[in-house]
Amino acid sequence: MAIWDLFSKRQKRKRGEVPDVYTYDELPQKLRVQIVHIWRSVLSWVPPHDVFWERVAAVIRREVGVFRLNHEDDPEHEIARYFLEENDVELALDVVEVVFGVAPIARRQGWETRDQTPEAGVEELNQRFRWHGVGYKFEQEKIIRIDSEFLHREVVKPALAILHNPEFAGPNAEFLKAHEHYRHGRNQESLVEAGKALESTFKVIFDRRGWPYDPRRTTLSGFVDTAYDKGLIPEDVKNQFGGLRTILQNALILRNRRAAHGGGAGRPPIPGHVVTVNLNLTASLIVFLVECDRAMA
Secondary structure (H helix, E strand, C coil): CCCCCCHHHHHHHHCCCCCCCCECCCCCHHHHHHHHHHHHHHHCCCCCHHHHHHHHHHHHHHHHCCCCCCCCCCHHHHHHHHHHHCCCHHHHHHHHHHHHHHHHHHHHCCCCCCCCCHHHHHHHHHHHHHHCCECEEEECCEEEECCCHHHHHHHHHHHHHHHCCHHHHHHHHHHHHHHHHHHCCCHHHHHHHHHHHHHHHHHHHHHHHCCCCCCCCCCHHHHHHHHHHCCCCCHHHHHHCCCHHHHHHHCCHHHHHHHCCCCCCCCCCCCHHHHHHHHHHHHHHHHHHHHHHHHCC
């Protein structure tokens, strides 16, 4: 279902009232109601209705750690009420992730949606997030935090598209895990998973090309050295960007010093903006390496 560009919205844009800075610790009630409308539009026609929603409710109950989310008898109403009333934004987003994540699964099992396809529902969901200035996006069946629409579109999304290839299942899972940790404020863990994703990307390329490495001992620096020696990094790039080798080798130095080996007593917590630049840099380097691999004879 298309989003109507109503008079009130046009007037808000004209007055400059449309948010241009994202928030992360609030899901406005109006947005929550709109999200419920979307999932009902996508899933209300799925037969058998009660069986489907009972399965979804069972997943959420188990993850929350309760036998019932509330006193609603209908499982769909139980989920909707829990989502509308839950104060913890992360827990509320978990519901969104589960509900919209199972929609394509239902369709693959032959259950039809007649009002709005899962793809159209996700597109509307992301538009609603953006309109309300809420810095999250649903991609690859996961809720991902975005700090800049431009960076997400130009840097992170191309990386996700590449990693969605089954060949990159390992680094894809690690990169998505890094984003999940970031969304939940687990900054140290996010740095670790981002580092794994970059190293796993090297491993996929090396395995396909038959380049030897020690799975347990080869460091990021070692992968970079071999990539240069084997010509994965083109000569013109080497000459024009003399510092690229240093960037590749040290891109995750913070992760190695502060995350992978533990923060240590008395060390300050890793700030969110450091994790943000690390995720964006990791995404850029993954795209760069895969494109170099594709271009290599």
